[in-house]
Amino acid sequence: MIRLTNEAQVYLDDYLSDVRSAVSGHSSVSPAEIEQDVRDHVFAALEETGGQITAPQLAAVLDRLGPPAEWVADEPRSIWKYLGDKLKPVGHKAVAHIKALPGEAYQAGRGLAARVRGLSPDWRLASIAFGLFALGMIAFPLFPAFLIASYFVARADVALARERGETLGARRWLVYPSLLIVSLVLFLALAAWPIGPAVGLSHEIPRTMKGDVGNIMHVSPKAVQPVAATYLAIGAVSLWWIIASMIVVRWPGVPGALFPPFGSKIRRIDAAIVLLLSGAVFVCWLSKIDTAVRVTQEVLWQL
Amino acid sequence: MESDFFDNWTTQLRKGILEFSVLATLRGRRLYGYDIVKRLGNVPGLVISEGTVYPILSRFKRDGFVTTTLVESNEGPARKYYELTPVGRRELARMRGAWQAVRDGIDSLSEEAGS
Numbered sequence: 001m002i003r004l005t006n007e008a009q010v011y012l013d014d015y016l017s018d019v020r021s022a023v024s025g026h027s028s029v030s031p032a033e034i035e036q037d038v039r040d041h042v043f044a045a046l047e048e049t050g051g052q053i054t055a056p057q058l059a060a061v062l063d064r065l066g067p068p069a070e071w072v073a074d075e076p077r078s079i080w081k082y083l084g085d086k087l088k089p090v091g092h093k094a095v096a097h098i099k100a101l102p103g104e105a106y107q108a109g110r111g112l113a114a115r116v117r118g119l120s121p122d123w124r125l126a127s128i129a130f131g132l133f134a135l136g137m138i139a140f141p142l143f144p145a146f147l148i149a150s151y152f153v154a155r156a157d158v159a160l161a162r163e164r165g166e167t168l169g170a171r172r173w174l175v176y177p178s179l180l181i182v183s184l185v186l187f188l189a190l191a192a193w194p195i196g197p198a199v200g201l202s203h204e205i206p207r208t209m210k211g212d213v214g215n216i217m218h219v220s221p222k223a224v225q226p227v228a229a230t231y232l233a234i235g236a237v238s239l240w241w242i243i244a245s246m247i248v249v250r251w252p253g254v255p256g257a258l259f260p261p262f263g264s265k266i267r268r269i270d271a272a273i274v275l276l277l278s279g280a281v282f283v284c285w286l287s288k289i290d291t292a293v294r295v296t297q298e299v300l301w302q303l
Numbered sequence: 304m305e306s307d308f309f310d311n312w313t314t315q316l317r318k319g320i321l322e323f324s325v326l327a328t329l330r331g332r333r334l335y336g337y338d339i340v341k342r343l344g345n346v347p348g349l350v351i352s353e354g355t356v357y358p359i360l361s362r363f364k365r366d367g368f369v370t371t372t373l374v375e376s377n378e379g380p381a382r383k384y385y386e387l388t389p390v391g392r393r394e395l396a397r398m399r400g401a402w403q404a405v406r407d408g409i410d411s412l413s414e415e416a417g418s
Binding site: 030064 | 337353355383
């Protein structure tokens with residue numbers, strides 16, 4: 001049985017952290033699997049030595065394994081990992097600026113930087129995402145800016161966890177707030193945008209014609225505009241949902257890419273059900289199309 | 304300058320044949336990751352960083368060239384053994400063919416130059 005000294009254990013943990021960092025973001029390999037393979041390799045190589053393993057003994061094995069950064073240097077990486085690496089120097093600069101601050105500001109900033117650095121790598125992004133969200137709540141007028149920043153950091157964390165084949169676990173409570181709010185707003189905007197143009201179109205009916213149009217629609221002149229707006233909105237939204245659900249039936253990965261991680265729960269069968277329901281609403285809408293055509297003809301003729 | 308060129312050339316050469324060598328090592332047998340690395344390490348100049356082998360194995364697994372099995376070990380944690388799949392065997396045969404063609408071609412060039 002092999003036991004590592006404390007110093008050797010820290011050395012190994014650092015090295016495995018480098019392995020994770022070097023291979024994550026490469027879609028062609030599994031970072032978790034490589035990390036486990038390297039761990040197994042180290043223990044197999046040290047089996048002959050046996051007993052308590054010191055840092056120099058471990059270092060000899062790790063030297064033969066080589067620097068992880070060179071293992072997959074030529075392979076394409078994901079955009080999130082690429083951005084992460086690009087942003088790392090910015091983070092280091094920020095820490096350097098904090099160190100340059102005077103007095104209490106320096107102490108506070110230094111404490112914060114130390115805490116972020118001290119977090120486990122798995123929790124770092126999730127903690128930053130929640131920190132930005134909380135800062136937005138405190139400095140409320142700036143909430144939208146902090147929310148968007150938090151959303152992108154949270155998405156990076158979700159993407160990295162997926163690439164490593166990990167589940168978010170308890171980390172999800174730190175990344176969900178910003179992901180949920182932004183995803184909900186985006187979803188509502190994407191689902192209901194046809195209502196705007198439809199209502200705008202209903203305002204095109206001239207005031208002087210509302211009596212004649214009301215007769216065709218069998219409603220009072222006052223109800224012409226709201227009824228027309230509702231009719232047009234139902235038609236536009238149901239048609240849009242037919243198109244959107246057909247896209248999801250054909251490419252089921254679209255919701256997952258737009259609204260991670262919640263969108264990945266939407267399956268092809270869910271999209272097919274929405275397609276059927278939207279189709280049914282659209283067919284009902286079409287049953288009244290003759291009235292809409294007559295109204296359109298009346299308006300165009302009068303104009 | 305000449306040394307840089309030679310280093311770069313050997314690096315490129317090694318990268319290309321390492322994947323072939325990993326598959327070749329697994330031909331007709333099931334091997335533990337550490338065993339694969341040790342066997343490849345016996346080929347002079349082939350493996351400079353032993354860790355390079357593991358991303359290749361991970362990629363081969365994802366591509367369906369190899370499959371893995373966990374086997375209990377008396378000496379420690381369960382060991383993960385790699386073996387070729389039918390797809391991996393086919394790919395290895397193709398690589399061997401390509402390798403032999405290149406080797407024969409270069410040998411004939413060298414013989415021409417020597418004669």
